[in-house]
Amino acid sequence: MTTEIDFLYLNERDMIAAGVTEIAECIDVMEETFVLLRDGDFKMAGANGNSHGAMVTFPEHPVFPGMPADGPDRRFMAMPAYLGGRFGTTGVKWYGSNAENRTTGLPRSIHxxxxxxxDTGAPLAVMSxxxxxxxxxxxxxxxxxKHLAREDAKTVSVIGPGVMAKTAVEGVLALRPSIDTLTVKGRGRAAIDDFVSYVQKKYPQVTKIDVVDTEQEAVRDADVVIVAVTTGAGGSSTFPHxxxxxxxxxxxxxxxxxxHFDDDFIVNRARTIVDHPGLYEAWKEEYGTDAYEILGIVGTHFYDLVNADLLNLEKIEQIADIAQAEGPKRRSDDEIIIYSVGGMPVEDVAWGTTIYRNAIERGIGVSLNLWDKPALA
Structure with a gap:
């Protein structure tokens, strides 16, 4: 067996050439990932194996010179995971984040x-x-x-027009080409204009775009609603209601x-769905009863209601079960569905493995040598 280790380096141009922006394929890969999650063929960080990752934050008033002060989205994060099935790989996403980056033309987070x-732990690829x-x-x-939006959907609404909403709306429009109307609710005019321009250039099927001032205006005619607002320090009182x-x-x-939705609506009339129940269990262990206030992810509040004996646990469905169910996935044309998405490192491993294998097949990227023979072994 050779001791030589080479790995593939993929910059952002290489990633695009290898298919990283192919949203329809990515949706299918994510569906496959959720089935593996449900079946248990994965491992994430933490004692429970379900953790979102490990985070480094900074104090509001550092006492050491050179240590950053806390600020909007000021953190470092490592998100490791193993994913089984046909993937069988392990990886970690590492990023630093600072909202001030945007003033210099950089993205908020750099990944x-x-x-x-x-088996060996050797690097296969390092990717932008x-x-x-x-x-x-x-x-x-x-x-x-794919499974729950009405087939005749015409209008998509975006609350929080940023990067997250851009790729989410790409997924919506790829799967529901009947949509021809976009409603946008944002905080800053520059972000709104950038988002509208992005959609206009990429999706000529969207012939009507309305910019509105309130959440009520945004959702009243929407068949699909994307809520992508950054969580603020003020907790649920600041969340879009x-x-x-x-x-x-x-x-x-x-x-x-x-x-934020009213509890009576969640408990008695909304259909409640999550990506992976284990993620919410991990957040409960890590953040306790403050998970919803800190993270803003509505699924954490579903479980708060369960713990308060207000919501039956069986009412929280898992997206993998819906994806694999036979027959119609919607129960009626009029049901209102809340799908909570938390974000997990297994998703990066799944899509990263797919892009790596595409790059190998297409001859994309630069091969780099780690060593021919390790100096210490």
Whole structure:
């Protein structure tokens, strides 16, 4: 057996050439990933094996020179995972994040992904991962659209027009080409204009775009609603609130970010779906009763209601079960569905492995040598 180890380096141009922006394929890969999650053929970090990852944050008032002060999205994060099935690989996404990056033309977070051989631990690839992360994030809501959005959907609404919403709306439009109307609710004019321009250039099928001032205006005619607002420090009082009376019958809510619904609606009339129950169990262990206030992910509040004996646990469905169910996936044309999306490193491993194998097949990327023979072994 040779001791030589080479790995593939893929920059952002290489990632695009290898198919990282192919949203429809990514949606299918995410669906496959959720089935492996449900069946248990995976491992993430933490004692429970379900952790989102490990995070480094900074104090509000550092006492050491050179240590950063806390600020919006100021953190470092490592997200490791193993995924079985036909993937059989292990990887980690590592990123630093700072909202101030946007003032210099950089993305808020800068991502790198390393894919490893599960047996030896040797690196297979090191990848530019901003697009990898963005497209798997957009594809996860897409699994819900594939199975649960009305087939005759005409209008998609976006609350929080940023990068997350861009790839999510790509997934929606790829699966429901009948959609011709977009409604946008944002905070800053620059972000709204950038988002509208992005959709206009990429999706001529969208012939009507409305920019509105309130959540009520945004959702009243929407068949699919994407909620992609960054969580603020003020907790649930700052989350976008959606009154049941505003919502169009049959609407599908895609919630990869902060969202607030009335408890009575969640408990008694909404259909509640999550990506992976184990993720919410891990967050409960890590954040306790504050998970919803800190993270904003609505699925954490579903489990708060279960713990308060207000919601039956069986009412929270798993997307993998819906994807594999026979027959119609919607129960009625009028049911309102809330699909909670948390984001997990197994998703990066799944899409990263797919892109790596595409790159090998297409001869893309630069081979780099780790060593011919290790100096210490």
């Amino acid at each position: 790198l992904f390393t894919l490893n051989d599960t 991962a901003n697009l990898l992360s963005a497209y798997r994030t957009g594809a996860v809501p897409g699994v819900g659209v 959606f009154d049941e009376t505003w919502i169009k019958p049959g609407a599908l809510f895609l919630c990869p970010a902060a969202a």
